[in-house]
Amino acid sequence: MSEEILINSTPSETRVALVENGMLQEMLIERYQSTSCVGNIYIGRVEKVLPGLQAAFVDIGHGRSAFMHVTDVCSQQKLIRLEGQKKSDSELKYPSISSVVHEGQRIVVQVYKDAIGSKGARITCNLSIPSRFLVLLPNEPKVNTISIRIMEEEERARLISCLENIQQKKEHGLIARTNAECSNEEDLLRDFKFLHKLWGKVNERIKTGKVKDLVYQEFNLPKRIVRDFISSDVKVIKTDSFTVYVHLKKFIKEFVPEWQGELLHYKGARPIFDFYNIDDEINRALRQFVPLKSGGNLVIDQNEAMTTIDVNTGKYIGFKNQEETVFRTNLEAAQMIARQLRLRNIGGIIIADFIDMSVQEHKDQVLKTLQNHLTADPTRTYVHGLTTLGLVEITRKRTTENLQQMLTQKCPSCDGLGKMKTVESVCYELFREIIRMVRQFQTGKILVIASTVLVDYILDEQTHSLSELEDELGKRISLQPENSYSQEQYDVVIV
Numbered sequence: 365m366s367e368e369i370l371i372n373s374t375p376s377e378t379r380v381a382l383v384e385n386g387m388l389q390e391m392l393i394e395r396y397q398s399t400s401c402v403g404n405i406y407i408g409r410v411e412k413v414l415p416g417l418q419a420a421f422v423d424i425g426h427g428r429s430a431f432m433h434v435t436d437v438c439s440q441q442k443l444i445r446l447e448g449q450k451k452s453d454s455e456l457k458y459p460s461i462s463s464v465v466h467e468g469q470r471i472v473v474q475v476y477k478d479a480i481g482s483k484g485a486r487i488t489c490n491l492s493i494p495s496r497f498l499v500l501l502p503n504e505p506k507v508n509t510i511s512i513r514i515m516e517e518e519e520r521a522r523l524i525s526c527l528e529n530i531q532q533k534k535e536h537g538l539i540a541r542t543n544a545e546c547s548n549e550e551d552l553l554r555d556f557k558f559l560h561k562l563w564g565k566v567n568e569r570i571k572t573g574k575v576k577d578l579v580y581q582e583f584n585l586p587k588r589i590v591r592d593f594i595s596s597d598v599k600v601i602k603t604d605s606f607t608v609y610v611h612l613k614k615f616i617k618e619f620v621p622e623w624q625g626e627l628l629h630y631k632g633a634r635p636i637f638d639f640y641n642i643d644d645e646i647n648r649a650l651r652q653f654v655p656l657k658s659g660g661n662l663v664i665d666q667n668e669a670m671t672t673i674d675v676n677t678g679k680y681i682g683f684k685n686q687e688e689t690v691f692r693t694n695l696e697a698a699q700m701i702a703r704q705l706r707l708r709n710i711g712g713i714i715i716a717d718f719i720d721m722s723v724q725e726h727k728d729q730v731l732k733t734l735q736n737h738l739t740a741d742p743t744r745t746y747v748h749g750l751t752t753l754g755l756v757e758i759t760r761k762r763t764t765e766n767l768q769q770m771l772t773q774k775c776p777s778c779d780g781l782g783k784m785k786t787v788e789s790v791c792y793e794l795f796r797e798i799i800r801m802v803r804q805f806q807t808g809k810i811l812v813i814a815s816t817v818l819v820d821y822i823l824d825e826q827t828h829s830l831s832e833l834e835d836e837l838g839k840r841i842s843l844q845p846e847n848s849y850s851q852e853q854y855d856v857v858i859v
Contacts, residue, residue, distance in 0.1 A: 367598045373605035388645040394585035401475045403582030409575045410469040425576030428484040434461045436488035499539040500559040507537030604636040660693040670713040690719045691726045702737035711762025777850040787821045807858045809840045814854035819845040
């Protein structure tokens with residue numbers, strides 16, 4: 365698989381496009397006025413403990429309090445056992461939040477989910493610091509584990525042995541990341557030494573720091589991309605910023621010296637995202653309608669509670685029979701759904717409504733195709749199978765705002781509904797408002813200030829109704845068009 369990383373950087377934001385075989389797969393955006401805090405470590409103060417929710421709110425200096433559940437406070441080693449029960453994992457439970465933290469307590473926490481909408485950031489006391497191949501878990505000496513994406517048992521056993529060899533004192537826990545697959549012990553040891561030294565500096569800041577202090581900050585977006593995504597599959601990294609180019613060149617030389625790809629400074633006259641049609645792809649990713657090559661389509665509705673995806677055959681009529689047409693459309697839709705979830709960064713609960721299939725083998729094949737294409741997604745995603753209604757349930761970890769939340773806002777005319785009242789409905793609503801105003805207040809004449817569309821409609825289609833209303837109320841009603849008003853906007857003024 366041939367991969368490219370394209371980086372567009374300006375003084376106000378950095379955008380990164382991950383491209384596979386010429387197709388945009390993922391977009392990452394960092395704006396310097398609203399930089400992601402995921403991975404940052406703070407000294408916080410517990411503001412409020414909620415025993416009923418087994419949670420606490422912590423002030424980390426962000427304005428809105430951060431939320432922490434008891435599972436974010438206690439590691440697996442701090443679980444307590446139910447009295448009189450067998451010692452099995454299924455019978456372990458977490459202690460009461462009140463017995464673990466108290467209001468006013470100074471506490472060291474790490475952000476693992478940015479504030480989204482009205483919700484504050486999600487934080488944890490279980491700290492972790494990632495590098496190229498490893499993740500350091502401070503003060504968790506019993507933990508040595510391997511990324512679940514490394515499947516071969518022989519390789520997993522080899523990596524476990526390496527982790528035990530490079531850390532003789534067992535001070536901290538270690539996780540071998542997916543990038544560690546096939547890496548040698550020397551590379552892992554270099555990574556561990558860097559992490560050990562880094563944690564030493566962070567620990568010193570924790571000891572001397574004050575509440576709300578930031579004691580560890582994650583790398584900026586270009587460096588995170590190199591750390592997390594660079595591999596033998598990545599052939600080229602291009603950036604249109606000379607500053608980013610210089611910093612990445614130094615970073616790659618220090619952290620990824622074995623990488624054989626090219627780091628290039630793009631100097632073209634056209635903007636880099638324009639040249640590679642990335643901006644067009646981004647605009648398409650903001651639309652509800654997604655066409656499929658066969659002629660079918662997806663309709664994606666992103667809502668607060670969940671995201672729903674409807675699959676339609678559209679113009680595709682197939683060449684054999686209906687079942688084969690449906691099966692082919694669903695197979696293509698499964699691949700596109702996996703791509704769109706990653707591209708749009710959709711998280712939470714996702715319900716995919718595939719076209720009904722009667723053959724069980726076809727259902728299994730569509731599910732398998734969906735799962736296979738989701739394995740390329742670095743964000744944890746699960747497919748929970750078909751419901752009794754034939755819907756496919758998917759959950760995808762939500763860490764940052766999705767593309768729609770980051771790049772769009774609610775329409776001021778429809779307030780995010782995606783629909784507007786018809787001009788006829790607004791007209792009758794206006795007539796009811798006039799009647800209410802006349803009955804409630806002593807009035808001489810009525811002046812209506814409304815959108816040009818509404819005034820034209822009343823004069824063209826509702827002149828008779830307006831005349832009857834004037835006769836019924838015994839009042840003169842004047843209409844004044846206002847170009848700046850939306851179709852649903854009007855004011856009734858008593859003269």
